[in-house]
Amino acid sequence: MQQIKLKRALLPALGMGTWHMGDQPTKRTAEIQALHYGLDHGLTVIDTAEMYGNGRSESLVGAAIRPYQRQDLFVISKFLPQNATPQRMRQSLLASLKRLGTDYLDLYLLHWRGRVPLAATVAGLETLKREGKIHYWGVSNFDQVDLLELQQITGGQHLAANEDLYNLGARGVEFDVLPWQQKRALPLIAYSPIAQGDVRGNLTGNKVVQQIAAAHQLTAYQVLLAWTLRQPQVLAIPQTSNWQHMQANIAAADSTLTASELAALNQEFPAPTHKQPLEII
Numbered sequence: 001m002q003q004i005k006l007k008r009a010l011l012p013a014l015g016m017g018t019w020h021m022g023d024q025p026t027k028r029t030a031e032i033q034a035l036h037y038g039l040d041h042g043l044t045v046i047d048t049a050e051m052y053g054n055g056r057s058e059s060l061v062g063a064a065i066r067p068y069q070r071q072d073l074f075v076i077s078k079f080l081p082q083n084a085t086p087q088r089m090r091q092s093l094l095a096s097l098k099r100l101g102t103d104y105l106d107l108y109l110l111h112w113r114g115r116v117p118l119a120a121t122v123a124g125l126e127t128l129k130r131e132g133k134i135h136y137w138g139v140s141n142f143d144q145v146d147l148l149e150l151q152q153i154t155g156g157q158h159l160a161a162n163e164d165l166y167n168l169g170a171r172g173v174e175f176d177v178l179p180w181q182q183k184r185a186l187p188l189i190a191y192s193p194i195a196q197g198d199v200r201g202n203l204t205g206n207k208v209v210q211q212i213a214a215a216h217q218l219t220a221y222q223v224l225l226a227w228t229l230r231q232p233q234v235l236a237i238p239q240t241s242n243w244q245h246m247q248a249n250i251a252a253a254d255s256t257l258t259a260s261e262l263a264a265l266n267q268e269f270p271a272p273t274h275k276q277p278l279e280i281i
């Protein structure tokens, strides 16, 4: 599997998302089984947030990672914009750590930009980093203009990653955000890499996607994931509560689409030719 570099950490390009996990007690066994399948097969990166189920996702992740060595994992969580002041983010972090059953996060992200000035947020994050409570910090749902502003702030150059929506049906970041990050070796954490299971079906139902899937003996969902992972410095975090889908996602991360297949997909879902507003879910 391809790897990406996040500051001093070398990580597999495929991680595990956990939005909506932990919400339904009847799904708990399957959810933990899916996460364990991923952990047992080298998926060390887990993405969660205080927002997900009001902490239920973090609690589920905490239960899932308990049997594993903490230092082998790379745990990401996020704080809400209203908790982005130094004092509130400390409270948020301590609550997240408690739910996760750990004493540090590998990466702590501002979930999206709110009203708190970025300088105050960066100062708070740098303090938590100095204390060893977080190893790295980053942002999410940041557009190019936000990233440029962040770079101007004291400590802003310590940004470790940005997490944005990125999939075959949402390619806007390719115009500016992604090349800017790649140039600076800053990972783009691609959320909803298979378009939230492609609920509208316009991606998995596409004939070219289906032909490519058949040629590789993959499913259309796997093609979407392989496509998202085709670029360097992209870390995709699909969510699944089904261990067989986890297995399929790992196989997809080990699959490479040919140049002509990528060209055919470009015809169907063109790359952006001008700036597009950042898409957010």
Ligand SMILES: NC(=O)c1ccc[n+]([C@@H]2O[C@H](COP(=O)([O-])OP(=O)(O)OC[C@H]3O[C@@H](n4cnc5c(N)ncnc54)[C@H](OP(=O)(O)O)[C@@H]3O)[C@@H](O)[C@H]2O)c1
Pocket (backbone or CB within 6 Å): 016, 017, 018, 019, 020, 047, 048, 111, 140, 141, 163, 164, 190, 191, 192, 193, 194, 195, 196, 197, 198, 219, 221, 222, 237, 238, 239, 240, 241, 242, 244, 245, 246, 248, 249, 281
């Ligand atoms: N930073 C942010 O603002 C933000 C926003 C959205 C999401 N995220 C993060 O990104 C993660 C992923 O995004 P997402 O959950 O929105 O969408 P996603 O990963 O694109 O899609 C998840 C859906 O795809 C299905 N699925 C996964 N693998 C599959 C496979 N191999 N075959 C068929 N179906 C498959 C899952 O169902 P099954 O369970 O049945 O497999 C689930 O319904 C989230 O969980 C969260 O951690 C971050």
